[in-house]
């Protein structure tokens with residue numbers, strides 16, 4: 170027990186240091202990139218005010234924002250505020266960045282989790298079917314389908330889905346996370362879910378092919394292994410072998426891959442959120458970029474990096490928990 | 501001891517070849533077993549002895565019908581007088597015919613050894629398995645271990661236990677003893693002997709000739725995918741004069757206690773087999789006839805030999 174606790178502390182310390190280093194690097198790079206880009210946050214801010222500003226006022230604002238200070242000083246200033254938990258105020262929404270990220274993140278997470286589970290389940294199932302029918306007709310057809318799907322861009326598929334299911338069939342709403350004109354607190358869970366389904370399916374549809382093809386290959390390897398040969402020698406039939414040995418040996422790599430794909434899913438969700446006008450982090454990032462909202466852009470970038478890094482960390486940790494061999498070596 | 505009229509297993513003229521693709525397009529058939537014969541009676545342990553690559557494991561796979569998809573089998577395979585078709589093999593696997601595979605790689609790396617030995621058939625034979633583990637000297641905690649946590653000897657004994665758990669009439673044990681201590685190996689062999697005494701039969705595959713004739717009733721000597729001789733185990737104890745094939749005699753002389761004379765030359769590779777007698781390139785007694793055509797099997801002194809001059 171004591172050994173386990175020590176090991177856990179060690180693991181979390183290692184990952185903690187790694188993640189903090191990563192965040193520092195990301196923040197520096199983003200900060201530098203934003204500084205050298207032609208974005209003028211002050212002008213953006215002033216435009217957001219919607220009133221004319223005299224040159225004196227502009228200087229005041231510039232001073233308040235510190236735009237004329239050296240880069241390093243600005244960075245240190247921003248960083249020390251960040252450490253205190255102040256991520257600044259969004260220029261377009263006129264609200265604290267942390268609040269916006271909090272709200273948007275919940276929406277994005279719901280979307281990604283749904284898509285993630287869907288793509289994992291669909292991909293794993295299809296991969297199993299392909300592996301069991303290796304090189305026979307079901308396998309050949311599904312493989313083609315997988316290749317075709319993985320070469321379709323998300324936004325295009327999103328538009329097609331939107332057209333078919335929302336515009337023609339009217340099964341799903343066209344966008345947003347709830348009905349328009351209804352206050353946020355009055356939106357029911359069902360309404361939210363209704364708005365979630367189509368973007369989630371689009372996202373899942375884009376990423377299941379990878380897991381399916383991977384699962385297929387793993388299953389084929391397992392079926393060609395000596396332990397499956399022995400299982401056959403002992404009288405186990407095809408489906409018994411899948412149940413007793415197949416699933417056991419392919420679940421772990423599939424799960425690892427699925428966790429690792431969280432980063433990609435995040436990338437995909439930016440697209441999907443924009444196509445479906447879904448108010449998540451991705452659409453916030455796009456809005457921040459297009460409107461030169463520097464504080465929001467920095468915040469979202471940093472938060473995304475943190476999120477993806479944690480996803481990868483969970484994948485690695487799970488791998489250690491599930492695979493007895495790694496557990497043994499690690500301990 | 502033997503009931504000549506009733507065999508458990510009868511194999512003759514067995515050949516196995518693999519379809520191979522050279523450079524992607526050219527298709528060749530690689531013959532790895534040719535003109536092989538083997539008869540097994542109830543109540544006996546038959547050793548299949550031969551150097552590595554002589555086709556011992558493939559014979560086991562052929563009997564069970566678990567050869568890879570690119571393999572073709574020809575010849576006669578009969579179990580209890582009935583032809584072993586694919587369908588029949590599927591019925592018999594794990595119930596009537598049990599395999600003890602060659603290495604720990606045949607155990608599922610992610611399944612605990614206890615559950616794995618119990619197998620998929622219900623009801624689970626857990627109590628019987630525990631007592632077999634005990635007899636084989638496997639500690640209680642073994643059942644909770646994963647295959648990679650086993651020593652070589654433990655893995656071998658766990659593999660042996662899977663066959664002892666069944667009610668199989670025929671057990672094919674593919675090199676079951678390496679890695680075991682002498683005591684453990686003897687206990688495993690004693691358990692095989694008990695099965696044989698029960699009227700079952702055991703094929704003990706080994707490349708260890710000593711083991712082959714010390715603990716078995718008959719020995720089939722394999723060479724380059726064919727049977728060159730079957731002899732009573734006692735013939736090997738008597739010495740080379742009681743043996744019938746030049747290769748068996750050479751193997752006998754190569755044993756440490758008999759002078760340690762190595763057999764010179766190499767077993768030919770599949771795909772580069774000589775036309776006539778497979779042993780001809782290494783045989784000191786060969787004649788033109790030997791290199792021309794495969795010698796027939798002849799019965800001599802209660803054994804069989806594939807040699808023109810064997811005596």
Ligand SMILES: Nc1ncnc2c1ncn2[C@@H]1O[C@H](COP(=O)(O)OP(=O)(O)O)[C@@H](O)[C@H]1O
Nearest residue numbers: 518532551552553554555556557558559568770
């Ligand atoms: N799947 C395969 N494809 C081609 N050749 C094979 C295959 N399996 C075995 N062989 C060949 O058949 C011969 C006999 O193999 P095996 O029965 O494993 O020998 P052993 O007597 O050592 O058990 C070897 O030369 C090996 O290279």
Ligand code: SF4
Nearest residue numbers: 777780783790807808
């Ligand atoms: S047949 Fe000829 S070559 Fe073959 S073993 Fe007999 S004597 Fe030697």
Ligand SMILES: [Mg+2]
Nearest residue numbers: 556557602674
């Ligand atoms: Mg072998």
